[in-house]
Amino acid sequence: MMERGLQVIGGSETNIDIIELSDRRAKFILSGISPAFANALRRSAIAEVPILAIDDVNIYENTSVLFDEMLALRLGLIPLKTDLDSYVLRSECSCKEGCPLCQVSLTLSAEGPKVVYSGELKSSDPKVAPADENIPIIELMEGQKVVLEAIAQLGKGEEHAKWQPATCSYKNMPTISISKCNGCGACVEACPKGILKLNDALTMTNELDCSLCHLCEDVCELGAIHVGSDPASFVFNLESHGSLPAEEVILRAADNIKGKIKRLTKCLSKLS
Numbered sequence: 001m002m003e004r005g006l007q008v009i010g011g012s013e014t015n016i017d018i019i020e021l022s023d024r025r026a027k028f029i030l031s032g033i034s035p036a037f038a039n040a041l042r043r044s045a046i047a048e049v050p051i052l053a054i055d056d057v058n059i060y061e062n063t064s065v066l067f068d069e070m071l072a073l074r075l076g077l078i079p080l081k082t083d084l085d086s087y088v089l090r091s092e093c094s095c096k097e098g099c100p101l102c103q104v105s106l107t108l109s110a111e112g113p114k115v116v117y118s119g120e121l122k123s124s125d126p127k128v129a130p131a132d133e134n135i136p137i138i139e140l141m142e143g144q145k146v147v148l149e150a151i152a153q154l155g156k157g158e159e160h161a162k163w164q165p166a167t168c169s170y171k172n173m174p175t176i177s178i179s180k181c182n183g184c185g186a187c188v189e190a191c192p193k194g195i196l197k198l199n200d201a202l203t204m205t206n207e208l209d210c211s212l213c214h215l216c217e218d219v220c221e222l223g224a225i226h227v228g229s230d231p232a233s234f235v236f237n238l239e240s241h242g243s244l245p246a247e248e249v250i251l252r253a254a255d256n257i258k259g260k261i262k263r264l265t266k267c268l269s270k271l272s
């Protein structure tokens with residue numbers, strides 16, 4: 001489990017505050033880190049955590065209106081639940097040409113009239129299945145047929161977007177200060193996020209939602225509101241498309257950075 005806690009990265013005190021954590025979504029504040037580390041974590045999460053995706057398709061019959069290539073492309077983009085403890089990257093497998101350790105087969109046989117959904121893909125491994133069963137693949141008319149075998153293998157987002165496990169973004173933690181406010185309310189009207197409220201005094205309802213657009217500053221003639229950001233604190237938003245739980249994507253991304261640091265340290269120690 002990802003936890004609130006303190007740790008030391010590069011000599012500074014690091015803290016994680018989890019705002020939201022579900023199978024598909026993680027929102028957390030990571031503080032005490034550099035912009036370079038925040039970016040490394042984001043890049044590692046989207047490009048270096050492997051997942052399964054369909055990469056080869058043997059089409060035995062396709063009398064639909066979609067070309068074989070289009071059909072294969074659509075299949076490749078269906079997120080597949082991935083068990084990273086059961087599979088290895090093809091490039092790291094001793095077989096080099098495909099075996100049950102580095103690939104999984106999914107078959108599809110459907111006849112129109114109907115819309116064929118991802119849930120109709122039959123997997124040879126019960127642990128590997130489409131993350132969502134209701135993704136439309138193709139619409140078949142009366143008498144049209146599709147019969148195929150799709151081969152999925154592990155890959156990384158740095159090779160192709162179909163192997164990207166999640167979207168991940170971050171922003172600096174907003175800091176907002178108010179002084180000498182005359183209560184005119186102009187900033188309340190201007191804020192696109194609706195997070196400024198004026199009752200007896202001007203208050204902010206949720207700093208995390210601030211997009212750092214500075215519109216409130218622009219309309220304040222007194223210069224009473226100041227929007228800034230904490231350079232060492234970052235609000236992360238990660239959304240998994242279902243291949244891996246959001247938590248696993250972040251933890252594996254962090255492990256990946258740790259592994260790289262270890263390898264670099266080893267190389268540097270050889271030099272000295």
Ligand code: SF4
Nearest residue numbers: 181182184185187220
């Ligand atoms: S615009 Fe300036 S003076 Fe007016 S309510 Fe906002 S902070 Fe106060």
Ligand code: SF4
Nearest residue numbers: 191210211213214216
């Ligand atoms: S910076 Fe933009 S989002 Fe943030 S409080 Fe000001 S107007 Fe609202």
Ligand SMILES: [Zn+2]
Nearest residue numbers: 093095099102
């Ligand atoms: Zn293999």
